[in-house]
Amino acid sequence: MASRIEELAPPRISAGHGPSADSWRHRVLSRLLGLQTDREVEMELEEQLAAEADLPERVDRNDPQRLALEARLRSLGHRPAAVWNFPVRQPIRKPDWRDRLRAWLGG
Known part of the structure; x- marks a missing residue:
């Protein structure tokens, strides 16, 4: 595993396309300001979605009220949820x- 110092170090090969959310300045400023990097936010959202995939449905698929509501939604042109949790x-x-400071100082 990489240490915190290695994570904050500048990349060895620079693409030269200007500042980005993966730049070393962005990572350093995120740590100094106490913010999450964009990559950390994306990973957190992915973990939430993975945890939600295993949740049981609260309403049975053959429940008459659910079927009626789904039919009503379809008649209005809406697609009902695939999983009801x-x-x-x-x-x-x-x-x-x-x-704003992080974006202004170095993206």
């Missing part, structure tokens, strides 16, 4: 001054 989701943090 209700995961507990974490709120998405709104960007604040730290995000």
Whole structure:
């Protein structure tokens, strides 16, 4: 496993396409400002989706009320959910001054 120092070190090969969310400045500023990097946010969302995939359905597929509601939704032009489970989701943090500072200083 790479240490924290190696994760924050500048990349050995630079693409030269300007600042990006994978740049070393972005990673360093994220750590200094106490923010998650874009990669960490994506990994967290993927973990949530993977955990939600294993949740049991709360309403049986053959439940008459569910079938009636799905038929009504289809008649209105909406596609009903494939799986009826209700995961507990974490709120998405709104960007604040730290995000603007990170973007302004080096993307």
